[in-house]
Amino acid sequence: MILRLAPLFLALSLLATSALADLRLLMFEQAGCYWCERWNEEIAEVYPKTSEGIAAPLQRTDIHEKLPDQITLSGRPVYTPTFVLVRDGIEIGRIEGYPGEDFFWSLLEIIMKPLPEYVKPEEDA
Helix, strand or coil, rough: HHHHHHHHHHHHHHHHHHCCCEEEEEEEEEECCCHHCCCCCCCHCCHHHHHHHHHHCEEEEEEECCCCCECCCCCCCCCCCCEEEEECCCEEEEEECCHHHHHHHHHHHHHHCCCCCCCCCCCCC
């Protein structure tokens, strides 16, 4: 009986996985960028452990490199760092520059809040 159900469970798990969108946070950076370094010092280590980092893993991109054909942005980033949230390769929000640790998290939350992939952590009571 279990062996006959295995293909059904496999099909259901593949269907559920394919229904999830590919969400990424692209970080456009360049060598010598002071604000990129600040972001690296203040955010980079903790980002993958946060609910934002889990929902939208970071993908670093040199601002001068050609974008892959699978990525569609509303406009080419001009400043570094620029953070662009993409779903299935299409831009859905961006933060231009690094406004400091507190403002970065607030701005990122505003962009991510309406997304079903994002689960905001419980606030401290």
